[in-house]
Amino acid sequence: MTGDATAAIETRGLTKRFGSHAAVSGIDVTVPRGAVFGFLGPNGSGKTTTIRMMLGLAAPTSGTIRVLGHDMPRELHSVLPRVGALVEGPGFYPYLSGAANLRRLDTADRFAPSATRRARVERALERVGLTHAARKKVHAYSLGMKQRLGIANALLTPRELLVLDEPTNGLDPQGTREVRNLIRSLAAEGTTIFVSSHLLAEVEQVCTHAAIMSAGELVAQGTLDELRGVGRSELRLLTPDAGLAIHVLGSFGLSAETTDAADGSALVTATLLGQTAEPDALVAALVGGGVRVRGFSIERPSLEDRFVALTGEGFDVVQ
Template sequence: MIRTRGLTKRFGPVTAVRDLDLDVREGDVYGFLGANGSGKTTTVRMVLGLVLATSGDIELLGEPMPRSARQVLPQVGALVEGPAAYAHRSGRANLALFDAMDRGGPRASRARRVDDVLDRVGLGAVDDRPVAAYSLGMRQRLGLANALLRGPRLLILDEPTNGLDPQGIKEIRSLLLELNAAGTTVFLSSHLLAEIEQMCTRVGVLDGGRMVLQEQLDDLRRATGRIVLETPDVERATSVLDGRIEVSDGHRLVVRGDDPADLNATLVAAGVRVTALAEERRTLEEVVLAATSNGSDRFSRADGPPSPPGDAAAGVDAPDAAEEVR
């Protein structure tokens, strides 16, 4: 659905994206993860033909970009750098206007499409107030509604939950998973670790404009070969396990081994009470810490309103650049 090879973008002396090989496959919920300033938004804009690459190749839905933009983009829904709208018009009026410009057709069918997407993003009951009076979260929902108007094969979303409260994030997450289950490929750019970990099937991690990791999320979160055990009988468990314990923290023990059922049977046979037992798996945060040069200090770990997207990269001074490095 999206392929890039050697994709590079420079703004004067600043290299925002360097030799990027992106591979988004049909049916993916692909999480494009990177701290603010890592080059995510610049990459998305190049994929959509909004910014020309300095070098490298881009394919969108199997066609070269930006040369095939007219044929390809009608099949793509996108929300990049916040929603565009006429501030003096209502959300419904904005969507009706965008739909008329995009596909035309009878007003009745247009009204049905608009009502449908407003319902899907939780704005169905919104009144006729102008978009200027919308909260940031409502604007984000309106932008997502606009992206859905075409019934796209591919959704490209840049920080789509920016400004939403935890309940709003949960609702948008459920909607995107529903769309994916119905056949829509979703490309989600975010710096929210929790958002990516709960939604995505594949993950790409961008660090300083470079792709440092691209893999199935399940493979990244593979078992570590250790088992986490909780028991009130710590001394007895320690004796039974005979040197296999690597970490002891109160009633919590981390034990070498890859068969929880076998370990449980051994402990129960020895009279050890087991209150919890599970394979240890790496978290996405741990994966990112290991892959990136400065760890995950600039990533958000919990659901909630993130910082504004597109902050300039720390330490970059590029007054002559055409735009911010994002």
């Protein structure tokens, strides 16, 4: 990954202490322009604190932040109009309608022209599918609707960078899909998207890059393939002829292991390292060798495996 001046976000040694506790300790994040960057980590690992510092809401204890090529928080006034954000859940005036809330927040941005305010608000509401509820008071909104209104707020003016903190929080599966599609279409328009989440499947489906936080430190960063570990995929074969299969796979230089599966079959697994035979050739050889193939798949390790390996299992996450 390059650390050139055109990175959308670049932090160096970014640290935030609350008293003696370091919420974020010395992280170097580089978000390339045009990337959909997943910012992963268990709850309490410092994701939101990092985002707050990137947006100038909190001052770093030490370290530097450059957003769209400008120092934050020093050049906040020229940077933030080009950035849309959803931080730690939506925040709205419950006694105002959805549209009135967006107009209100839009007046806070001195670069947002008043002449097009109504049209831009309508367009943003349409984009997140809230046109029907535009005149409804926000206290009558469901959590998912508030979340979508929060995303609409981030889309009021054309943005070069979107920072979305847990954008699918509180959304039902349809809403989650819509947000994913929205992220894809925004990314296709060239917007850099920085999305924090603890939902790995989310990140895996939309992101091109990711970083993993654990206990305030950055434990991994790179493209999704780099993170998963390219080439370290696993072969899974379901067959009653385990011994024969191990022999055939051995002739390809693969060391296989067997575990018992249902219906008198055995599950044969082998790690594929780098350049090995094509899956098609492997199946042909197995069948040719008299192995009854009941199931065959090549599985790449999920981001989840990598995530758990880096941040700990279950409730034992590093604090």
